[in-house]
Amino acid sequence: MHSISEYSSMIEQAISQLRFPGGALEGLYAPVSYGLQEGGKRLRPVLTLMTAEAFGAQPCEALHAALGIEMFHNFTLLHDDVMDNSPTRRGRPSVMAKYGVNSAILSGDTMLTLATQEVMRVPDQALRPVLDCFNRTAIEVYEGQQLDIDFESRDDVTLPEYLEMIRLKTSVLLGGAAEIGALIAGAPEQQAALIYKYAERLGLAFQIMDDLLDVYAGAEFGKPVGGDILNNKKTWLLLTALNSPLAPEVRKALTITDPQQKIQAVTALYDRLDMRRLCTRAIEQYTAEALDALNETTLSQDAKQSFRTLCEKLAVRSK
């Protein structure tokens, strides 16, 4: 097995080698290039390469599909930023802010079709199962985004509803990325389902950790601490607090107009609820479910260790 940073390098190299039409079509493709250079962890395509190799394929056999999944992810960021009216993304202007709303829409559409073209670069026998997984996952991601939008204007969102929303919006794409790697390697259906579950549960842990870090991490994570509190964002922490005996006090604290006072008041209530520990326990539970699914696979100990290392790397964020 290659290391995570080696997989990551393969993806960065493949992205850097992409060439798009220029000239009269510069306006369409410059935002595509810019969006792809957003340089996150490349977690999704890394999962595809790692899973493909774990099930016996060469990583290069899954490279284009992995790239397609990363393109799909970036397409969703372009459109999400339009829907959320977000001026920034990872500390630089969003595509919408840099190129305008229409470019973010149309270049996003282009990225979705380019993504499908890349995902199609698999052996013929894998084409239909890989695309079925890709399309099904895409639909679920849209459904998750729709629920996220709907939840903003609702006051009665429950924690299970929230968990289903983040599963669709975030986790299924990690699951799909892993499953596609397994399908390319010709893994049996049951094995593909187990590695899907590993990645999906990891995604849930990952997303809830985001909620935790927004309140309890330092500013070094690139987000203003307490941003979710300021925006009354429905997070794992807030929905748990609103389902606790302190709910009336939480509701009151959310009405405070001074930003710093609001963050302090809500955080103090979270502290009284021992929220940091509660949330950490939820993260650990989902991580354990991910590792249980991993252990059920017939993968080699070497391969399993790679997936465990990925878990640990992601968990480091919270320290």
Place this chain on the structure above:
Amino acid sequence: MHSISEYSSMIEQAISQLRFPGGALEGLYAPVSYGLQEGGKRLRPVLTLMTAEAFGAQPCEALHAALGIEMFHNFTLLHDDVMDNSPTRRGRPSVMAKYGVNSAILSGDTMLTLATQEVMRVPDQALRPVLDCFNRTAIEVYEGQQLDIDFESRDDVTLPEYLEMIRLKTSVLLGGAAEIGALIAGAPEQQAALIYKYAERLGLAFQIMDDLLDVYAGAEFGKPVGGDILNNKKTWLLLTALNSPLAPEVRKALTITDPQQKIQAVTALYDRLDMRRLCTRAIEQYTAEALDALNETTLSQDAKQSFRTLCEKLAVRSK
């Protein structure tokens, strides 16, 4: 061969039988249903069914792919209406106006993936060629839309540039719709290319006729007569006039602020240039090219007659 109205009925029936998730996901799928009911001529899927049958397949074998192409077309309308800020579409509120910008974006994305899923419902041996054609066509449609947006802010668009823009934005999807029918029927590559050319040239004729009708048709066509003139829209007529000895007078007429006077002045200049005849001649030329490509195919006389009838049906609009 079935008649055009029979193909059209097959499509309408297939659309009416589609069932989408409701409940919490109503917000995502209601705009999809609404968009699909826009009830145009269904020209693109009719072309797919007609071509499939002409090359020896049963229309039902191409029905899902045809539906997918119609879904793709409707997805582009959803996003185009956002980019153009269009409140209406075919005399009723656009999806954007009825459900909001975010719904038009996200439900549009959903339609694109649903379209791909439908297009994939072809026999395995046709899967890759059909999807390759579908994706390539989609990319060209985005490129056409980008050029259309760019042309709005340019003063020096030439007629050849305009023709390439409408070819990409409109005609290639007719070409792709026809080619996909041929591919499903297992037609040889050269035959598929000829029927592609037939449909693409027909599309050019069709689009230029739109430009003509905006000026010279009565209001019964559902568009205000002279709307393109009022909006300084770069059309076949305007670009031809701007390339004529009357160009200075045309430029001056475009600056008139009174709507009726502006339409009258520009139309009078078009009349002096014998624009109606010039434009009709261009339409006839593209139609002739379409029929030449058709005649080069090895299709039966019966099949060829169906494609000729389609030409005539479209031409009737101008009378």
